[in-house]
Each structure stands twice: as structure tokens, then as C-alpha cells.
Amino acid sequence: MDDLARGDSAVHHIHPLMLFLVTIAYSGLVSSFGRYAIVPVLPFVLYPVIIFAVSKTPVKPIFKRALIVLPLILGIGLFAVIFDRSIVYFGSSVYYGGWFNFASLVLKYGLIVISALLMMSTMGIDRLAYALRLIRIPKLIVLQILLTYRYISVIGEEIARTVRAYKLRSFGKKGIHKTAWGPLIGQIILRTYERSQNIYAAMLMRGFDGNYHPGANIRMKFKDIAYLIFWIAFFVLARIFDLPTLLGNAIAGVL
Amino acid sequence: MHVGDALLSPVVGGTMWAATAGVTAYASKKINIELDKDKIPLMGVMGALVFAMQMVNFAIPGTGSSGHIVGGILLAVLLGRNAGFLTMISILSIQALFFADGGLLALGANIFNLGFFACFVAYPLIFKPIVKKGYSNRRIVVGAVIASMVALQLGAFSVVLETVISGKTLLSFGVFAALMQPIHLAIGAIEGLVTAMVLVFIYKAKPELMEGAVGLPKQKTSNKKLVAGLLICTVLIGGVGAWFASANPDGLEWSVARAAENSGVEIVEQADDALIKIQQETAILPDYALREGAGAQISENGQTSIAGIVGAGLTLAFAALIGFAIWLFKRKKAAGVQ
Structure with a gap:
């Protein structure tokens, strides 16, 4: 992962504090979705996809690492399937909530873990330490x-x-x-x-x-702040509005 | 025992971050005064040691299985409670950041569950009083085992509370607690035994490594603030627990009733029953007829499911397209440079 962090791309050149803050905002907003949310979470897929593409981070090692902790979430998810007897309406059909809960947990878990791993593989331990000092960690x-x-x-x-x-x-x-x-x-x-x-x-x-x-000091530049504002704005927008459903409605309206 | 981000709500995660930040500020303030600088590399390598030790499997006598240890009590005994706690922070942070164990949002909760209870509750309030009259093999073993078990029980209970309050899954308090606590009783016993054996060995080989074992004049550290802090925590947790319990009376009654008649076996049977019935009961499309006690009815996206599915597909396609476009663009650019 240290080798990845030494890469050279637009993401690698973003100020470490901004990478850190965007990742925190991402984790917080993704995990704030309700227990059955699946469709509204999907726009958040865009963030890792773009970071993967821009930073040229290989997908395989990141996914491999993310898989290590998957059993825990699968375990909790399966218990939810067994014990969660609530009913979820989706359109005109009725489903058991457990399955939605399960899928939602796995999706949110995957996104959060991958975003954290992406942060580390574009930042590395030294720049992380720098960012931590900036937010006054002792x-x-x-x-x-x-x-x-x-x-x-x-x-x-x-x-x-x-x-x-x-x-x-x-x-x-x-x-x-x-x-x-x-x-x-x-x-x-x-x-x-x-x-x-x-x-x-x-x-x-x-x-x-x-x-x-x-x-050495890492100077904060305009592009760093723009990076932060762009992502936070997108995350908040995607959190408040159910973008996929809006998109679907719009398409249905045209047809 | 790590909690994952996906299981915690931001409110619970944030609260645990705040609690952890408080304890951390206290610990790092205390340590600046009492710390001789050669403890800094010691803490670093001990952290690496405990981290790496989690790969070592200990054979659990009489079961044929094996497990690893968390190391909170071990660190507290070898480094003192403040340095031990800070070392746990570094271990858990690295696990969260580089190995995705836990997560950024859940890091506060994990530090609290695994570090705080071991270093600031079990070690000063259980291990230390037991060895107060001086170290001996028996006292070390008794102290380490009880302290480890208590630390893990508190940690596991805290995991249950955090998860249930977060409400990211509908697992009831009773079911979850009944699954977590007995398992962690066993884990705690093993953790305690391994810790005890290691400490006994070190006590024989190099007693000066153990805090206050030889020579040094007895430190007069006041526990008043610590006890006051613990009281506040207890009241808070108790208050939240009571509020929660009153909101779900049947869950609590259930767990109390089960606890009274040695829960473990019953729960397992219940889970088995549930597994047998899983096909009919958790079919993706159950009958319209709601069974008794089917729980709250939750409606999500009422009639907009078709739109939802279409939109979801489009969103994913859009994400893939953007990723592909950037990748293509980058490749072209790279080819152009060459």
C-alpha cells in the first residue's frame, strides 16, 4: 500500500487533510442511510469509481483487503435475515426487511471500507500523520x-x-x-x-x-479546497435527494 | 469484536468519538508528565508486537480450536494504563486505516470498547487491587483472568448497545446480547489465561518490566478523577440503557428470562429452529398474510419501485461510464507521452 501511495496522479497531489476530510464525510453520510436503504445509496458508488480511475489505483489489491473483514458483516447480515421479520414495501410487492437490511449493510460496508482503503493508498502513512497533526491530534x-x-x-x-x-x-x-x-x-x-x-x-x-x-509544509492550494467543496456538495446532494429515483421518474416521464 | 462503520449510525459513532477523544486527551496529558522519553519507542514496538501477535493462534485446551488475543490488559500491565491506552489507539487506528478492520467512523467506538475498558476499568479497578500487596504468580493469574474477562464483557456489551441504538439492523437487544456475552466470556477467559502465563514468565525473567513490581517508590496516583469519570459513564450508559429498555420491554424481559435459565443452549436451539424454517420464513417474497408478531410495517419508496430500479441501473451505468471515460482518457494521454 505504501507503494501505491507513492503514485503520481491528480488525487495523490491533493492536500492530505482534504483527502481525509472527504473520506470522513463520505463514511458519515453513507452510514447515515436507513437500515433498508439500497437505491438511494447508489450515487455514492461514483466517488470510489472516480478515485480509482483518476488515481490509477489497481482495483484488485483494494478489493482483496476489503474482503478480509467481510465475514463479520455477512454474519450480522445473516442474523438480520433470520431475525428481522419486518415487512418492506417495494412498489406493489412485499418483502421481508431482513434481506433488504442484509443487502444494504453489505453495500454500505463495501463503499465505506473501499473509500478508507483508497484514502490510504493515495495518501500513505507520512502524509496521514501530517493531516492528523493539522487537526490537532496529540x-x-x-x-x-x-x-x-x-x-x-x-x-x-x-x-x-x-x-x-x-x-x-x-x-x-x-x-x-x-x-x-x-x-x-x-x-x-x-x-x-x-x-x-x-x-x-x-x-x-x-x-x-x-x-x-x-x-516540509504542504501548502494548501485553491484546487484542494475546490476538491473538498465539490465532493461534499455532491455527497450532501446525493444524501438529501434520492437521485436514482428522481432520474428514473424523469426517464419514465419522457417515455 | 470490532464494530464496522456500516453498523453504526453517525450519531452513535460521533458520540463514541467524543468519549474516546476525552479519554485520549486525559491519557496524553497525564503521560507527558510521567513519561520518560524511552517509553516512546517501547510503546511503538509493543504496539507492533501486539498487532503482530494477533496472528498467533493459541490452542484452546480441550476444544481442538484456537484463538488469538486482543492484548489490552497485557499492554496496561507492561506500560501503565495511559501508555497502554495510547498504544491501543495506534493499533486500532492502523487496523482501521490499512486493514479496514472497523472503519473511520467506528474507530472511536472500537477504541472505547477494546482500549478504555481494559486500560481504565479492568486494569486499575481489578488487576491493580489484586496485586496491590505485591506480585505473586497466583495473584497475577487471578488478576489477569478476571480483568480480561471483565474487560471483554464490558466491551462486548458496549458493542451490543452501540449497534442496537444505531438501529442499522433490527436484531433485538436480547438476541444480540445473548449471542455476544457468552462467547466473549469464553474469549475473555482464554485471553486472561494467555496474558497471565506471559506475565508470570516476565515476572520471573525481568520483573522490572512490570509497572511497580520492584524498586520504584510507590506512585501515589489519585483515582478520584477516574472514579468520577466512570460514574458519569455508568450513569450515561445506564440512562441510555434504561431508556432503550423501556422502549423495547419485551426484548429486555426476554433476555432476562433467558439469562435466568442459562441462556446459551436455548438461544442456539432457537437459532436452529429459525434456520430450519428459514426457507419458508425468509423467502424473498412472503405471502401477503402477515404472520403474528411480524413487526412494524415499513414502507419504502411506496409506488416508485419501478422508477427506483430504472434510476438505480442508470446511476450505476453512469458511474461505470465516467470511470471508463477517465481510464480511457488517461490511457490515451499516457500513450501520447510515450
Whole structure:
């Protein structure tokens, strides 16, 4: 995802704060639709489609990531299908609300998750940190997010090595046996602690004073503000008016 | 146990954001005073550690299945409640942003459910009093297990409340709570046991890593503000809960009645029954005859369904067309450059 964030497109050049605010507005408005809403949500599909196209972000890796969390929503959705006995009228037919609820949840979930992933793949962790500082998130937290993000791959590899070593000695048993819970994780924690001491020493050598310095200022330009206003206006319009139904009525009127 | 954006209403999401922001401001203010700077990288790598540890599966004795841990209590014990909470924030933020686990709107709720209850309720009010007289293996195990179970129960209950109040699904309070709480009792017990084993090991190998275990003079931190804050939260949650309960008396009665007679089995049976009947009961087009207790009648887009379908199709086609046009334009441009 960091590689994607280094891409070069109109979206990548938008001020990170604006990308952040548009994504927040998008998530908030999409999730504000009622529990059976499907048709009125559809105009919101336009936003990810345009961002995908303009930023040249490959669709596959984003969808793959979005799929990871799908089981949870599917689970809740299926329970809704089983327990939701309310009745929904759609035209002259009557349906059980559960199915509408299910479809609505999956649609809204998909849109929100994809919009968040798109934000990160056009912005990257460093510019996100910059945006977070601009909205006055405490330095310490921004620093924590950066450090944690930086070390996930390092520590993850270390854990993977440790677990692999354990597995090679445990004759194909599933999971880590309870006798090894403490020592295995404990050892990793001790090693991690030592690593943090080394990191701290290295940080001190490079002049770390407990503060977070974001680096060069990113200037806010007219196009950034226009970007924000355009999307917010579109989202609010699509939220207030049921655009697809209006469109459908207009077409029906012409015919 | 992450809540997703799609399940929360903006009001609930926003409220939880506000609550989380309050706790965060408190924690980061406290920590600036008490923190020695070498704790900053420690928090960072510990966050990465707990994050990565969620990939490790622990064999659950006697069941043949396995699970991973959340790590809230572990972080609170190793880093203190404030630093532990801030570390949970960084973990959950990265999960929300890069792995779409939860979501931006739900991030506040997730931090509250997974971080606040562990670091600011279970750790100071359960774990600490238990080990107050000094650490010992038994105290660590008892403290970690009870604290983890309480933290997860509160977190799970909070998920239920947030989801039900949001009203994005019609799952009744009783059904949802009866599904969530027992499962998280088991998860909490496992989480507690793993945490306890790890802490016992660290206590033996490097006791100075555990907050206040050796040497350091006992910190006199006042819990008054914390207790006052907790009281306010309790009153708020209780008030909202009561309001909600009175709006849905049958749901609450139902869950109380079930709780009294050891709910788990009953609920499962009910769910099975429902699954057996699923074909007739959840057919896409049910009979016109409404069955008893079919719930509220909700009309959406009354007679405009045809227009709705036509419009929906057009909207999607329009979106696809725009996307395709931009893509085509970009490709032409790229070809022109080359």
C-alpha cells in the first residue's frame, strides 16, 4: 500500500487533510442511510469509481483487503435475515426487511471500507500523520501510529520466525500448546523490549527530543479546497435527494 | 469484536468519538508528565508486537480450536494504563486505516470498547487491587483472568448497545446480547489465561518490566478523577440503557428470562429452529398474510419501485461510464507521452 501511495496522479497531489476530510464525510453520510436503504445509496458508488480511475489505483489489491473483514458483516447480515421479520414495501410487492437490511449493510460496508482503503493508498502513512497533526491530534499519538506502523513488519517477521521454530519442534500440532504460552510470548516481549532500547538509542543519536517533526509544509492550494467543496456538495446532494429515483421518474416521464 | 462503520449510525459513532477523544486527551496529558522519553519507542514496538501477535493462534485446551488475543490488559500491565491506552489507539487506528478492520467512523467506538475498558476499568479497578500487596504468580493469574474477562464483557456489551441504538439492523437487544456475552466470556477467559502465563514468565525473567513490581517508590496516583469519570459513564450508559429498555420491554424481559435459565443452549436451539424454517420464513417474497408478531410495517419508496430500479441501473451505468471515460482518457494521454 505504501507503494501505491507513492503514485503520481491528480488525487495523490491533493492536500492530505482534504483527502481525509472527504473520506470522513463520505463514511458519515453513507452510514447515515436507513437500515433498508439500497437505491438511494447508489450515487455514492461514483466517488470510489472516480478515485480509482483518476488515481490509477489497481482495483484488485483494494478489493482483496476489503474482503478480509467481510465475514463479520455477512454474519450480522445473516442474523438480520433470520431475525428481522419486518415487512418492506417495494412498489406493489412485499418483502421481508431482513434481506433488504442484509443487502444494504453489505453495500454500505463495501463503499465505506473501499473509500478508507483508497484514502490510504493515495495518501500513505507520512502524509496521514501530517493531516492528523493539522487537526490537532496529540504529537504523542501521531508518533505512536508512525512507530507502530514502522515496526509491524519487523516484529511480525520475528514472531513468524519464532512460531515457525516452535512448529518445527511440535510435530504438526495445531496452535501453541498451553505450556508454551508464557515462555514463547514472554521471550518475544523481552526481545522486543531490548529492541526498543536499541531503537531509542538510535533515535537519540539522531537528535530525538520527544517531539514529532513532520518535515516540509504542504501548502494548501485553491484546487484542494475546490476538491473538498465539490465532493461534499455532491455527497450532501446525493444524501438529501434520492437521485436514482428522481432520474428514473424523469426517464419514465419522457417515455 | 470490532464494530464496522456500516453498523453504526453517525450519531452513535460521533458520540463514541467524543468519549474516546476525552479519554485520549486525559491519557496524553497525564503521560507527558510521567513519561520518560524511552517509553516512546517501547510503546511503538509493543504496539507492533501486539498487532503482530494477533496472528498467533493459541490452542484452546480441550476444544481442538484456537484463538488469538486482543492484548489490552497485557499492554496496561507492561506500560501503565495511559501508555497502554495510547498504544491501543495506534493499533486500532492502523487496523482501521490499512486493514479496514472497523472503519473511520467506528474507530472511536472500537477504541472505547477494546482500549478504555481494559486500560481504565479492568486494569486499575481489578488487576491493580489484586496485586496491590505485591506480585505473586497466583495473584497475577487471578488478576489477569478476571480483568480480561471483565474487560471483554464490558466491551462486548458496549458493542451490543452501540449497534442496537444505531438501529442499522433490527436484531433485538436480547438476541444480540445473548449471542455476544457468552462467547466473549469464553474469549475473555482464554485471553486472561494467555496474558497471565506471559506475565508470570516476565515476572520471573525481568520483573522490572512490570509497572511497580520492584524498586520504584510507590506512585501515589489519585483515582478520584477516574472514579468520577466512570460514574458519569455508568450513569450515561445506564440512562441510555434504561431508556432503550423501556422502549423495547419485551426484548429486555426476554433476555432476562433467558439469562435466568442459562441462556446459551436455548438461544442456539432457537437459532436452529429459525434456520430450519428459514426457507419458508425468509423467502424473498412472503405471502401477503402477515404472520403474528411480524413487526412494524415499513414502507419504502411506496409506488416508485419501478422508477427506483430504472434510476438505480442508470446511476450505476453512469458511474461505470465516467470511470471508463477517465481510464480511457488517461490511457490515451499516457500513450501520447510515450
